[in-house]
Amino acid sequence: MNFLKIRATRLLCLLWALATCCAQASAGERERLSLDQGWLFHLGEVPTYPVKGHGSSYYNGKADGSWGAARADFDDSGWRRLDLPHDWAVESPFDPNENASQGYRHRGIGWYRRYVQLPVSDRGRHIELQLDAVATNSTVWVNGIVINRNWSGYNGRNIDITPYLRYGDEVNTIAVRVDADAMEGWWYEGAGIYRHAWLVKRDAVHIATDGLHADPVRNAKGWTLPIEVALESSASTTHRVSVDVSVIDPAGVEVAHGSAPATVRPLAGADARLRLELRAPRLWTLRDPSLYRVRAVLREGDQRLDSVEVQTGFRTIRFDPDRGFSLNGEATKIQGVCIHQDHAGVGVAVPESIWEFRLKRLKEMGVNAIRFSHNAPAAEVLAMTDRLGLLVLDENRHFNPSPDYLQQLTWLVRRDRNHPSVMMWSIFNEEPLQGTEVGYEMARRMVSAVKALDASRPVTAAMHAGLFTPANAAQALDVVGVNYQSWAYDRYHKEHPTRPMTSTEDTSAYMSRGEFRNDPAAHVMDSYDDQPSSWGSTHRDAWRAIAERPFIAGSFLWTGIDYRGEPSPYEWPSASSFFGAIDLDGFPKAAFYIHQAHWVKDRTVVKILPHWNWPGREGQPIKVMVASSAPRVRLLLNGQVVAEGKVDPIDMASFDVPYAAGVLEAVALRDGVELARDRVETSGSPARLVLTPDRGALANDGLDAVPVTVSAVDAQGRAVPVANSLVRFTVEGEGNLIGVGNGDPNSHEADKASERSLYNGLAQLIVQSRRGGTGSLTLHASAPGLQEARAELTLRAVAALPSVPVAQPVTYLQNWRISPPQATRADPNVVVAGNDMNSWGWGEPPMRQEPEAAAFRLYRSELSVRADANDGQAQLVFRNVAGSAEVWVDGVKLGEKPDPRPGPLTVKLPQGPAQRQVTLLVQSRPEEPSGILDRIVVERAH
Ligand code: GAL
Numbered sequence: 001m002n003f004l005k006i007r008a009t010r011l012l013c014l015l016w017a018l019a020t021c022c023a024q025a026s027a028g029e030r031e032r033l034s035l036d037q038g039w040l041f042h043l044g045e046v047p048t049y050p051v052k053g054h055g056s057s058y059y060n061g062k063a064d065g066s067w068g069a070a071r072a073d074f075d076d077s078g079w080r081r082l083d084l085p086h087d088w089a090v091e092s093p094f095d096p097n098e099n100a101s102q103g104y105r106h107r108g109i110g111w112y113r114r115y116v117q118l119p120v121s122d123r124g125r126h127i128e129l130q131l132d133a134v135a136t137n138s139t140v141w142v143n144g145i146v147i148n149r150n151w152s153g154y155n156g157r158n159i160d161i162t163p164y165l166r167y168g169d170e171v172n173t174i175a176v177r178v179d180a181d182a183m184e185g186w187w188y189e190g191a192g193i194y195r196h197a198w199l200v201k202r203d204a205v206h207i208a209t210d211g212l213h214a215d216p217v218r219n220a221k222g223w224t225l226p227i228e229v230a231l232e233s234s235a236s237t238t239h240r241v242s243v244d245v246s247v248i249d250p251a252g253v254e255v256a257h258g259s260a261p262a263t264v265r266p267l268a269g270a271d272a273r274l275r276l277e278l279r280a281p282r283l284w285t286l287r288d289p290s291l292y293r294v295r296a297v298l299r300e301g302d303q304r305l306d307s308v309e310v311q312t313g314f315r316t317i318r319f320d321p322d323r324g325f326s327l328n329g330e331a332t333k334i335q336g337v338c339i340h341q342d343h344a345g346v347g348v349a350v351p352e353s354i355w356e357f358r359l360k361r362l363k364e365m366g367v368n369a370i371r372f373s374h375n376a377p378a379a380e381v382l383a384m385t386d387r388l389g390l391l392v393l394d395e396n397r398h399f400n401p402s403p404d405y406l407q408q409l410t411w412l413v414r415r416d417r418n419h420p421s422v423m424m425w426s427i428f429n430e431e432p433l434q435g436t437e438v439g440y441e442m443a444r445r446m447v448s449a450v451k452a453l454d455a456s457r458p459v460t461a462a463m464h465a466g467l468f469t470p471a472n473a474a475q476a477l478d479v480v481g482v483n484y485q486s487w488a489y490d491r492y493h494k495e496h497p498t499r500p501m502t503s504t505e506d507t508s509a510y511m512s513r514g515e516f517r518n519d520p521a522a523h524v525m526d527s528y529d530d531q532p533s534s535w536g537s538t539h540r541d542a543w544r545a546i547a548e549r550p551f552i553a554g555s556f557l558w559t560g561i562d563y564r565g566e567p568s569p570y571e572w573p574s575a576s577s578f579f580g581a582i583d584l585d586g587f588p589k590a591a592f593y594i595h596q597a598h599w600v601k602d603r604t605v606v607k608i609l610p611h612w613n614w615p616g617r618e619g620q621p622i623k624v625m626v627a628s629s630a631p632r633v634r635l636l637l638n639g640q641v642v643a644e645g646k647v648d649p650i651d652m653a654s655f656d657v658p659y660a661a662g663v664l665e666a667v668a669l670r671d672g673v674e675l676a677r678d679r680v681e682t683s684g685s686p687a688r689l690v691l692t693p694d695r696g697a698l699a700n701d702g703l704d705a706v707p708v709t710v711s712a713v714d715a716q717g718r719a720v721p722v723a724n725s726l727v728r729f730t731v732e733g734e735g736n737l738i739g740v741g742n743g744d745p746n747s748h749e750a751d752k753a754s755e756r757s758l759y760n761g762l763a764q765l766i767v768q769s770r771r772g773g774t775g776s777l778t779l780h781a782s783a784p785g786l787q788e789a790r791a792e793l794t795l796r797a798v799a800a801l802p803s804v805p806v807a808q809p810v811t812y813l814q815n816w817r818i819s820p821p822q823a824t825r826a827d828p829n830v831v832v833a834g835n836d837m838n839s840w841g842w843g844e845p846p847m848r849q850e851p852e853a854a855a856f857r858l859y860r861s862e863l864s865v866r867a868d869a870n871d872g873q874a875q876l877v878f879r880n881v882a883g884s885a886e887v888w889v890d891g892v893k894l895g896e897k898p899d900p901r902p903g904p905l906t907v908k909l910p911q912g913p914a915q916r917q918v919t920l921l922v923q924s925r926p927e928e929p930s931g932i933l934d935r936i937v938v939e940r941a942h
Contacts, residue, residue, distance in 0.1 A: 123167045523574045564576040822856050846934060865909065
């Protein structure tokens with residue numbers, strides 16, 4: 001009998017090995033599958049019972065000893081179904097009792113669950129779950145086993161879930177608990193899985209995530225591209241592999257290649273290294289951001305195991321203590337903005353296309369650099385800054401070199417170090433310890449951790465004090481970053497003439513879009529750039545201090561775009577910031593044009609800042625500010641010259657013009673020659689709505705989203721800059737309205753709605769395609785008393801992102817106890833003492849007993865019945881039982897299988913409590929194996 005047993009075990013091992021090896025052989029290329037679709041969501045905590053007593057305490061200490069919604073068999077039948085990215089905070093109403101810093105939005109706790117089925121051919125591959133960001137603290141379980149805790153709302157996590165997975169017709173459960181009461185910032189941070197989720201399937205021997213490092217270095221003759229490829233293996237034997245690397249230029253031509261061998265031991269890593277030389281690649285510049293692709297292919301003999309591609313660019317960066325920043329040797333003043341990541345209507349769950357819209361708006365303003373304050377941006381956004389030619393100051397969230405936090409910093413550097421747009425790392429923002437010895441020691445360790453991964457970029461930190469103390473963090477930095485404190489620029493430079501410096505943050509001035517008056521009672525700030533915060537400066541003063549000092553590398557104005565939370569200077573009912581040069585929707589404020597005049601060099605900028613709708617103010621002076629890059633400007637009112645004067649390149653030009661309805665024009669002049677012209681015109685009352693989509697078509701991938709501007713014009717078609725009608729929207733066709741906004745920091749209208757008021761003439765709706773949608777989308781806007789507007793968007797067919805199919809939940813009975821065999825019929829209702837973990841064994845199907853003399857055994861498990869299966873129509877299915885058997889549930893016999901030959905046993909599940917005890921009494925036949933040979937599931941009766 002023993003011999004038989006050994007043989008059977010060997011056979012099983014052999015079959016397993018074959019399955020594993022075949023799966024590997026057929027695994028091939030990596031698959032990166034979107035896991036955004038088909039999540040189940042529950043807002044709020046899922047309560048569990050306190051863990052008390054022997055049985056539950058014992059279970060609680062086990063690998064899969066999870067509770068409540070973390071358990072694989074949890075009943076989520078009433079949960080909401082949604083797709084990621086998701087921010088639940090933006091769905092909630094404004095509430096004065098919530099935190100002003102977080103924009104008066106409830107955050108709280110939320111749970112997500114997703115079911116996944118994997119083909120048998122995936123067995124033996126390496127499978128990684130990637131969550132790109134979750135706000136804020138999160139815990140992840142796979143099949144009830146806790147596999148990840150992450151206390152960062154901005155960092156992604158790449159979790160090897162291979163060991164916990166089941167294949168074939170079995171269903172895996174991913175559960176994520178999100179604690180968004182945890183805060184990391186003093187701005188709106190959103191709540192939930194607000195970036196993408198992925199499942200990445202690779203060969204057991206593969207290139208690690210973020211494992212290809214390719215960052216070119218200039219040398220005397222040309223360029224060297226040092227390549228490092230980090231390999232990993234979850235295989236059980238050693239593999240000798242090679243990595244082939246090719247560099248492909250912007251035209252698609254391979255311009256360099258090389259190869260390096262590596263030996264990868266089981267469950268270990270290895271690095272393959274090589275250097276490629278390139279003579280004269282096309283440079284990455286702000287005007288022509290040429291990108292090269294670096295492709296690494298991992299091979300074992302003839303077999304291709306894995307491949308990965310990153311983009312890189314050839315450029316040099318330098319921060320000089322006297323001359324500031326240069327890109328490719330060319331002095332380049334940094335015209336930067338700090339931004340947070342939320343947008344109107346969508347909170348922090350910002351579609352990539354909306355990010356692109358935001359970045360392009362900033363480029364229009366003349367911005368050449370972005371500080372993603374104060375945290376890691378989404379990976380897709382850095383691919384955009386590479387492509388659009390924007391420099392990036394890449395900032396870490398926490399100032400802390402302890403292992404947990406250092407891991408967040410090194411994750412950031414590993415992920416982002418190939419991007420040509422990333423010019424510098426920032427290890428902190430405004431830390432009270434910055435001016436102390438402790439601060440210096442902490443900074444030194446963080447800088448060293450960055451350098452170990454990336455020797456090519458300088459490290460800075462945004463300091464708002466402590467620059468002149470005997471020991472301070474600045475001493476550990478390559479570039480000294482100064483927040484505000486423009487008084488310190490000269491002093492620090494004088495005392496430390498060899499230390500490069502930049503502003504990391506400046507300005508913090510207030511304005512409301514489209515407002516040209518101050519009304520403290522209504523929380524309205526004018527747009528004449530005369531409202532600095534007590535710690536900041538006006539846009540013009542901040543830029544002057546930087547522009548006049550060549551040793552200051554540049555500006556990062558606070559902020560490029562408005563953001564929710566941190567409402568300043570007014571709090572409730574104000575719920576978002578007044579700092580932006582652009583409002584929450586991306587509509588320019590006056591500061592946008594002032595900076596355009598400062599920063600845009602390839603054309604003449606001229607912009608009249610107030611509108612020209614001042615009924616009742618006839619004959620009274622109206623302050624007219626003209627933002628222009630021309631040296632002189634002339635104003636004409638209804639064709640008559642009313643003013644002319646010099647334009648200060650920083651302060652711009654301001655005039656008082658007595659109001660008369662009509663057309664006000666500004667003519668930008670140089671030496672009497674007109675260079676450009678702008679006009680504003682008095683309009684009548686609103687007569688008609690206008691919808692202006694940012695683009696005419698959108699990809700039908702379920703991701704692409706288009707912002708649509710809503711405005712009002714008068715009967716003659718002139719824009720009405722003071723219109724404030726409440727507008728209702730409908731979208732027909734295969735697309736969704738995913739959010740609305742109007743840029744008013746005082747508005748409490750819902751972001752997720754089909755209506756929005758115009759604010760100073762403008763509102764925005766965001767429309768997203770449905771996956772696989774066809775035809776076109778028709779948008780309607782209507783408002784009482786106005787002629788309605790209609791716009792058409794075409795859905796453009798594109799290949800859908802490969803994704804993980806959405807599986808349905810299956811209730812399995814797991815964690816079986818097995819009684820010892822006994823000669824006489826066992827009592828199915830016998831009680832096992834709560835502290836007895838050993839007299840009955842433990843098992844999972846298949847639980848096969850070899851022929852044994854004593855014929856009776858009991859098998860026992862706990863069953864959780866889902867609400868959608870607790871209607872008396874579901875059945876409990878033992879797929880294969882050997883021996884005759886009886887099923888008992890909560891002390892009641894529900895059915896039997898008199899025939900001892902292997903076969904299914906199915907009983908109807910009556911309605912009853914959710915938690916039940918199931919006991920199977922099995923009687924074996926002499927000389928024959930017995931037991932539960934296959935899964936036990938709850939199914940709908942057919
Ligand atoms: C700075 C800080 C920013 C923001 C800003 C508002 O001190 O770094 O995060 O709070 O002030 O002016």
